[in-house]
Amino acid sequence: MVENRPVLRFIHHLTLIAGVVAVAFPLYVTFIASTHSLESILSVPMPLLPGDQLWANYSQVLTAGSTRGAQAPVGAMMWNSLVMALAIALGKIAISLISAFAIIYFRFPLRNFFFWMIFVTLMLPVEVRIIPTFKVVSDLGMLDSYVGLTLPLIASATATFLFRQFFMTIPDELVEAARIDGAGPLRFFWDVVVPLSKTSMAALFVIQFIYGWNQYLWPLLITTDEKMYTVVIGIKRMIVGGDALTEWNLVMATAMLALIPPALVVILMQKWFVKGLVETEK
Amino acid sequence: MADISLHAVTKRFGDNEVLHPLDVAIGDGEFVVMVGPSGCGKSTLLRIIAGLEEATTGEVRIGGRRVNEVEPKDRNIAMVFQNYALYPHMSVRDNMAYGLKIRKLPSAEIDARVERAAGILELGPYLARKPRELSGGQRQRVAMGRAIVREPAAFLFDEPLSNLDAKLRVQMRLEIQKLHRSLGTTSVFVTHDQVEAMTLADRMLVMNAGTVEQVGAPLTVYDDPASTFVAGFIGSPAMNLVPGRRVGDGVEVGSGLEFPLPEALRSTARAAVTVGVRPEHLVVSSAGSVAGPALAFRVDSVESLGADSLLHGSAAGASFVVRVDGHQAPQPGASLTLSPKPGRVYFFDTPSGRRLAG
CATH class of the missing domain: 3.40.50.300 (P-loop containing nucleotide triphosphate hydrolases)
Known part of the structure; x- marks a missing residue:
């Protein structure tokens, strides 16, 4: 729109800037808090300019952890989170790719029934099935383990559905050309389907990595050993009752650290992510 | 191979x-x-x-x-x-x-x-x-x-x-x-x-x-x-196919236009016969000089393709398309006398659509 109405423009910009501030300010405060000592944060008013404790706070958090509440080093927690997020993202992609491939390209009894079964689980997020899932995982002795953290979250109706929709857009003639070329189902899968799904896989990876990284309720339930804490749980566990007891500077440093990997994934894979959502290469 | x-x-x-x-x-x-x-x-x-x-x-x-x-x-x-x-x-x-x-x-x-x-x-x-x-x-x-x-x-x-x-x-x-x-x-x-x-x-x-x-x-x-x-599918524009009635030794199309049946087909032709003539096999001739059937053709519209022109019109109440030289096309509304090239009129049994064979 080519319009020049200064007043309106001023209001537009003001609204947008207010929005940016509302989102960015808490982040800024978090960062500032992570650069001060506990005493200076607790003083009133709280400082709004960076302090001199940045290095001290971050190195303590990464290597030693808080002295109260959860006392595991955040470095280890971040490793746990990374393992969990990667396992969930990659596991979901792998499982969904294969199940969507089966649903689209193979004729087997009750094919539609199975598809709808998968589809119906969309209505059952982790929170709904959490008690039976917990029971199963605990009976299998998978509490406090990476398998227990990731396995129940890997099955994904959303990703299966997404890949199914994508496969349906691959022209039948391509399948037939491959058949005449002599490619069996597995060859077709590896040589044609997987390369064509690359952008969808990238988009899904971004979404699922963040989903895995931000898991809260599930790790909270099944991890009791500090060594298995993910960083999101770590933050929660560092906050002990009463403001004065919590080392807020360290909590904020941990929060900042927890932000970095998902942000990196989004920034680095942005190009692929947008491509995967917008473009289909056929 | x-x-x-x-x-x-x-x-x-x-x-x-x-x-x-x-x-x-x-x-x-x-x-x-x-x-x-x-x-x-x-x-x-x-x-x-x-x-x-x-x-x-x-x-x-x-x-x-x-x-x-x-x-x-x-x-x-x-x-x-x-x-x-x-x-x-x-x-x-x-x-x-x-x-x-x-x-x-x-x-x-x-x-x-x-x-x-x-x-x-x-x-x-x-x-x-x-x-x-x-x-x-x-x-x-x-x-x-x-x-x-x-x-x-x-x-x-x-x-x-x-x-x-x-x-x-x-x-x-x-x-x-x-x-x-x-x-x-x-x-x-x-x-x-x-x-x-x-x-x-x-x-x-x-x-x-x-x-x-x-x-x-x-x-x-x-x-x-x-x-x-086949007659309608092969050839462009398609062959003119006009349903007619067996009348004596010929087939009557529209109101009173008669195509004589070749001797060999007279025994096989039944009551309903479709007459087919390709647009390129209808020739403009001067009235009176025509030996076979003469179509009094009235041009309704002209499609000019460059080398050829297609004349759409009717004769004796039946629609025909005629292909003529691109530069000698008459104006819409003109009246012409057409005659099919000898041996280029096809007869089909209407119910089955099969060509009549002697």
Whole structure:
């Protein structure tokens, strides 16, 4: 729109800037808090300019952890989170790719029934099935383990559905050309389907990595050993009752650290992510 | 190289029989075009030959070998699809080489074959490109290259020119012709375009509603259509087909226009007879000098095609199209006397649509 109405423009910009501030300010405060000592944060008013404790706070958090509440080093927690997020993202992609491939390209009894079964689980997020899932995982002795953290979250109706929709857009003639070329189902899968799904896989990876990284309720339930804490749980566990007891500077440093990997994934894979959502290469 | 034969092949989808028992024999090195309107079963027939579709009953033989139970890859055929069906993520070279790689040919052999095919199709400069970086005509050439490198016993073309624009279509038609002349491989070509059928075929199979209406060389089919369907489908513009009534030794069309029946047909012609005359076989003549039937033709509209003009109009209450020289077209509203060229009037039995034979 080519319009020049200064007043309106001023209001537009003001609204947008207010929005940016509302989102960015808490982040800024978090960062500032992570650069001060506990005493200076607790003083009133709280400082709004960076302090001199940045290095001290971050190195303590990464290597030693808080002295109260959860006392595991955040470095280890971040490793746990990374393992969990990667396992969930990659596991979901792998499982969904294969199940969507089966649903689209193979004729087997009750094919539609199975598809709808998968589809119906969309209505059952982790929170709904959490008690039976917990029971199963605990009976299998998978509490406090990476398998227990990731396995129940890997099955994904959303990703299966997404890949199914994508496969349906691959022209039948391509399948037939491959058949005449002599490619069996597995060859077709590896040589044609997987390369064509690359952008969808990238988009899904971004979404699922963040989903895995931000898991809260599930790790909270099944991890009791500090060594298995993910960083999101770590933050929660560092906050002990009463403001004065919590080392807020360290909590904020941990929060900042927890932000970095998902942000990196989004920034680095942005190009692929947008491509995967917008473009289909056929 | 091989001949292809189909014996009593049928195809049923559920209760719907899309191919009625068919017998087709395609000779070694022959270029056969299957032509018909959409839904006539021609593509299904091609896919049965390719092995992408199973014949419900009957037998398919390629090179004398029964192939009903043989996978497409082992039938020694290559197929070219309407939408090219190139692998979008592979380069032109990889697209052509893919089938050979799967067959585990030595890579020197693969390279040699790809280079040769690229040479024939003038794809040399594009070998490293992806299909999306090519034009439609180039993509179709890659699809043909993929077929050529396999050195198959037969090429199967499934409407390969339908996605191209008119000019490219003519060019690719000539290239396919040239290719067939130099390779001499048995080819089966499916199209709904009668011009492609006329120009490419050694023999054509005109199909309608799951049956073969007529098989023959293009000119034979044009000159001697076996049914009203073939007469109307082959030739552009279509043959004038006008239903009439048997009157004595002739057929009366419209109000009082009579075409005399040749002696040989008088015994077979029943009450309802359809008269067919091609637009190019109606000649403008001066009234009175006409020996046979004279059509008092009134021009309703004129379509000028450049070299020719098509006159749409009616004679004795029946509609006709006439093809005349482009520069001697009369104005709409003009009245002409037309006479059919001798021996160029066709008579069909109206209920069955079959040509009357003496």
